[in-house]
Amino acid sequence: MSDEFDGKIVLVTGAGSGIGQEAVRSFAERGALVYAADLNAKGLAATADLVASTGGTVRSAHLDVADETAVADLLARIATEAGRLDAAFNNAGITGSTHLLEDYPTEDFDRVLRVNLRSIFLAMKYELRLMKPAGSGTIVNTASVAALTGPGGMSAYAASKHGVHGLTRVAAMENASHNIRINALAPGWTETPMVAANSAQNPAFAELARKAIPAKRGAHPKEIAAAAVWLSSSQASYVFGQMIVVDGGMTIGGFEP
C-alpha cells in the first residue's frame, strides 16, 4: 500500500538528536525525502546512519537555525534540488540556563530567544515562500508545556515557547486560504539524550520530575515524533492553528487532595 509521505519533501530541524531524529526516521521510513538540519554535525551523521540502515533518503544540512542567511540558503537549496516543500517540522531548540529572573544573564536570554523563537520565525518565513506558490503544505512547530506554564528559573525558555505558540497561531491565520496547515506541538518531559544525561547527573531531580507526571514517566522521543508526523499527515486535516499537548497529563492539574 502506498503511504501518503511516499515521495514527499520534508524538512526537519533539530534533526541531530531526540525528537527531531525520530521524526526524520519516521518520515524517511514512510518514503519521504527528508532534509535534516542541525548545528550538531555528529548528530546529523548519526541520523543519516540511522536512516541509511532502513533504506530511507536523508539529506543533511549543517547549520544554525537562527542564522537568517543559512536558513534562506537551505530553503533555496531545497527549491533547487526538490522543487517544493510539502512538510516542515521546526523543532530545534535549547533549554538555556536556569536562574531567577533578576539574575538571568541577558546574553543567555537573548541566546534562548534566538535559538527557540527567531529560528521558528525564520524557518516559517522561508518555508512559506516555497509553500505558498505551490498552494499546499503543512508546518509543525515544537513548543513545549512551557508554552502553557511558568516553570521557575526558566524565564527565557518559557517566554520563547509562549512565543512559538503565538507565531504558530498568526502563521496559521495568515495562510488559511493558501491550503497551508500550521500547528504547534507541546511535548512534556521527554527523555531525549540531553535530558537523559542531565538525569544521570541528577537522579533525585529526575525521580521527582517523573513522579510529578501523571503517567509516572517521561516520554520516549518516538512518542513526540509520532504526534509531529501525525499532525503533518492528512489524518489531521481539520486540526488547524492548534497546539497539541503530549505530556503524559502533566498540565491537567493533578494536585493530590
Add this chain to the structure above:
Amino acid sequence: MTTIATEVNEVEGKVALVTGAASGIGRAIAELLHARGAKVVAEDIDPAVTELARDGLVTLVADITAEGTAEKAVALALGSFGRLDILVNNAGRILYKNLVDMSREDWNWQMETNVTGAFLHSREAAKAMMPNRSGSIVNIASYASYFAFPGIAAYTASKGALAQLTRTQALEAIEHGIRVNAIGVGDVVTNLLNHFRDDGREFLAEHGRKAPIGRAADPVEIAEIVAFLASERASFIVGSVVMADGGMSVPIG
C-alpha cells in the same frame, strides 16, 4: 522496511465501543475503526444503528442515559469479543434555546445526554479495562467546551463539563494504564441540527465556511483523530483536548 506504528491495521484485534453510532461522526468512527481491524460495538438510541451490523460489528439499540445501558454495552463487548480496549463517547444532542426560555427539564435533558451518559459509560468501561492495564477513552467534546455561543448555554455547559470529565478521569485512569482524551470538534456536516431545522446539514456546511480553513469537516476527519488517539502512536497523550475546528477558535481565544 521496518514496521512502524502507523500501520493501517494498528487497531487490529482491539475492541471498541462507540456511542451514537447510527449517524454522523459516530457512524464514521465505528466504520473507520472496523475497517482498520477493530471489533466494534455500535450503540445508538436510533434503531437505524442495526444497519451497521456485520462480521466483527454488533449493535445495541439503547438510550445512553438510561439506567443499566452502560453496563449492558460493556457486557456486550466482553460477551461478543472478550474484552474492551476503546470507548468513544460520541452520542450527543444540541438544544437551541435562550437561557430565559429554558426549562429545568430542557437543562437536565441536555446534561443527561451530553455528560451523564458519557460518565456512566466511562465508569463501566474503565472497570472493564483496568484488569488489562490498558485502554483508551475518547470523548467527543466541542469547541463549545471552551467558547460561548448565544442560544446554546446548556450545550456549552455540557461540553465544558465533558472536557473536565475527560481531564479528571484522565488523572485517575492513567494509574491503571488507561488514557482518556477528548476532541474539541468544530463544525461537522451531520444530522445534529436536523431535529429542529430541516436544513441542518446545509446550515453546518455554511457555518463551517467561517472557519479559517474555509469549510466544515467531514465526519471521517474526526474519526481519524479518534483512530490516532486510540492507537499506540498517542501513548503519551493523556488528558488532552485535541481541538479540531478548522481554526475556528484561533481568532477567538
